[in-house]
Amino acid sequence: MDRETSCKNVTWHRGGRAFQLLLSVLVLHAPVARAALGAAREDLARDAAALRSSLTVTPGSGYEVQEMASADGTTVRAYVEPGGKVFAVTWSGRVQPDLRVVLGEHYARFLEAARAPHHGHHVLSVATPDLVLSVVQLPRGFSGRAHLPSLVPPGMAVDTLR
Amino acid sequence: MRRLPSTILALLVAACSGGSDGQSAQTPLPLTVTVDRGPEALAASGTAAANILYATITVCTPGSTTQCQDVDHVQVDTGSSGLRLVNEALSGMVTPSPVLDPASGLPISACAVFADGYTWGSVVKADVVIAGRRIPGVVLESIGDPAAGTAPDSCSGGNGPNEGTVAALGANGILGVGLFLQDCGPFCTTEVPVTGSAPYEVCSGAGTAGASCSPTTVALAQQVSNPLALLPADNNGLQLQLPLPTSPGAVSVAGTLVFGLETGDQNRLGSATLLPTDPGIGTLTTTYGGRSFDQSVIDSGSSAYFFQDSSIAACDGPGSGFYCPTTAIPASAMIAGGNGAQSAVSFTIANAESLFRDGASDSAFPDLAGPFPGPAASARTFDWGLPFHFGRTVSVLFEQRTAGNVAGPAIGF
Numbered sequence: 078m079d080r081e082t083s084c085k086n087v088t089w090h091r092g093g094r095a096f097q098l099l100l101s102v103l104v105l106h107a108p109v110a111r112a113a114l115g116a117a118r119e120d121l122a123r124d125a126a127a128l129r130s131s132l133t134v135t136p137g138s139g140y141e142v143q144e145m146a147s148a149d150g151t152t153v154r155a156y157v158e159p160g161g162k163v164f165a166v167t168w169s170g171r172v173q174p175d176l177r178v179v180l181g182e183h184y185a186r187f188l189e190a191a192r193a194p195h196h197g198h199h200v201l202s203v204a205t206p207d208l209v210l211s212v213v214q215l216p217r218g219f220s221g222r223a224h225l226p227s228l229v230p231p232g233m234a235v236d237t238l239r
Numbered sequence: 240m241r242r243l244p245s246t247i248l249a250l251l252v253a254a255c256s257g258g259s260d261g262q263s264a265q266t267p268l269p270l271t272v273t274v275d276r277g278p279e280a281l282a283a284s285g286t287a288a289a290n291i292l293y294a295t296i297t298v299c300t301p302g303s304t305t306q307c308q309d310v311d312h313v314q315v316d317t318g319s320s321g322l323r324l325v326n327e328a329l330s331g332m333v334t335p336s337p338v339l340d341p342a343s344g345l346p347i348s349a350c351a352v353f354a355d356g357y358t359w360g361s362v363v364k365a366d367v368v369i370a371g372r373r374i375p376g377v378v379l380e381s382i383g384d385p386a387a388g389t390a391p392d393s394c395s396g397g398n399g400p401n402e403g404t405v406a407a408l409g410a411n412g413i414l415g416v417g418l419f420l421q422d423c424g425p426f427c428t429t430e431v432p433v434t435g436s437a438p439y440e441v442c443s444g445a446g447t448a449g450a451s452c453s454p455t456t457v458a459l460a461q462q463v464s465n466p467l468a469l470l471p472a473d474n475n476g477l478q479l480q481l482p483l484p485t486s487p488g489a490v491s492v493a494g495t496l497v498f499g500l501e502t503g504d505q506n507r508l509g510s511a512t513l514l515p516t517d518p519g520i521g522t523l524t525t526t527y528g529g530r531s532f533d534q535s536v537i538d539s540g541s542s543a544y545f546f547q548d549s550s551i552a553a554c555d556g557p558g559s560g561f562y563c564p565t566t567a568i569p570a571s572a573m574i575a576g577g578n579g580a581q582s583a584v585s586f587t588i589a590n591a592e593s594l595f596r597d598g599a600s601d602s603a604f605p606d607l608a609g610p611f612p613g614p615a616a617s618a619r620t621f622d623w624g625l626p627f628h629f630g631r632t633v634s635v636l637f638e639q640r641t642a643g644n645v646a647g648p649a650i651g652f
Binding site: 128129130147148149151153165167170171172173174175176177178179184187188190191192193194195196197198199200201202203204209210211212213214215216217218219220221222223224235236237238239 | 286288289290291318319320352353354355356396397398399400402408409417418419423424426430431432433434435436437438516519520521522534536538540541542543545549553555559560609610611612613614615616617618619620622624
């Protein structure tokens with residue numbers, strides 16, 4: 078199923094206070110998309126399909142959160158700035174989601190850091206002016222977060238991002 | 240009513256095997272564990288380990304006492320469960336038996352994902368001897384086993400680099416002796432993950448160009464397992480005891496891993512409080528700097544204290560990935576279990592660049608700490624890595640086991 082077909086499943090519920098976008102993407106053989114971090118809001122439906130996840134949108138003050146949740150208990154959240162770009166992602170669950178999808182074009186930076194000499198296998202981080210990334214392996218589970226400082230909405234204290 | 244006598248008999252047998260009869264009265268030997276610069280192949284690649292805990296174990300062909308091999312520099316990891324040995328480190332003396340998927344009759348392959356990469360290998364059975372104790376039929380991963388072939392995209396894709404060599408792994412294997420009995424557990428008996436790699440796959444034509452792999456569920460008995468939970472006695476947990484090296488570091492450190500918890504005089508809890516962890520993911524809660532980190536871990540497989548504190552300067556350059564405060568910072572925190580029990584911790588955060596410069600030939604650094612860069616409000620993990628274990632006895636109680644009146648999984652110190 079391609080992205081255009083997926084988008085037909087989108088239903089909008091516009092209420093007085095908030096609107097919710099609920100996407101039921103149950104595509105079993107979607108191609109691996111490489112988008113989320115740094116990509117456009119419109120690409121997230123394709124990412125959710127690649128991760129076999131549903132997609133729920135929650136508007137926030139100054140940014141919106143698009144949450145992808147899958148049957149295996151993994152959650153990926155994409156934070157979208159007012160201009161429509163994903164400026165941050167977080168993930169957690171029993172398995173690590175495909176980081177090619179979650180980190181998009183920044184996956185290469187994760188690979189580079191993972192190949193550089195470091196000590197131990199349960200923690201990996203990148204702290205550079207253009208990309209900030211932490212990956213944690215728990216005894217049974219994974220979590221991670223990444224953001225692009227240049228895309229953080231002006232006036233937003235990035236430390237408050239949940 | 241009929242079950243009562245057999246229960247009493249079982250208790251008596253258990254009590255006898257615990258060391259009160261003549262045959263096993265002598266204290267069982269602990270496993271010697273060391274922190275040093277790592278295996279030969281790591282040195283050959285031009286790097287040295289820092290704060291990595293190793294042990295030597297013996298692996299044998301199932302049922303054989305002669306087809307055995309000592310494997311040195313296997314990383315001792317209380318943050319994971321299951322034994323993984325790099326095929327490159329095995330001499331060919333040992334012939335483990337493949338573990339087959341009962342449905343298809345095909346061998347099962349393992350895809351172990353770490354924060355910084357993955358390993359791909361065969362799931363096999365071997366007899367393992369640890370500190371003189373033989374554990375028959377341990378299911379383990381033979382990392383990089385040619386029989387498993389090249390990792391399929393379903394394992395290699397999106398998980399970082401392949402760590403299936405001694406140089407990449409920094410060890411000849413990983414001895415996962417953490418809280419859980421298997422690496423994956425009940426999840427893998429029913430679930431085939433869809434967002435990322437499945438821990439187990441079955442492949443037809445493995446090792447050939449036409450190999451085709453698909454994720455599979457695996458019964459608990461066929462999953463890569465924590466060997467210490469398979470011991471005939473003293474199998475409810477462990478105690479890890481490491482001396483405190485003098486700051487800033489030591490060339491090497493030697494300590495002990497004692498089998499069992501409260502099973503004899505050799506592994507008493509003393510004044511330590513066992514903190515029950517989350518039964519699903521093995522985490523505790525740390526309070527540090529007025530903030531709560533609800534997915535915290537105590538983990539011998541992490542090389543430093545890792546936590547988010549944006550008021551401490553991070554290193555760039557040689558200490559990249561660690562903290563570099565101008566002068567060492569004394570710090571404190573509380574670690575709490577799921578039942579509200581808690582214990583206090585004091586620790587020191589040193590300048591990692593100075594540690595690595597002044598301790599160029601050292602391998603054990605008690606004050607090494609590093610950040611989890613990112614938004615402070617979304618930081619949930621405080622990782623009490625190997626430095627936490629220096630100068631302490633850390634007790635690990637496995638899931639589904641008890642020590643005194645405490646049920647695992649739990650950690651005490």
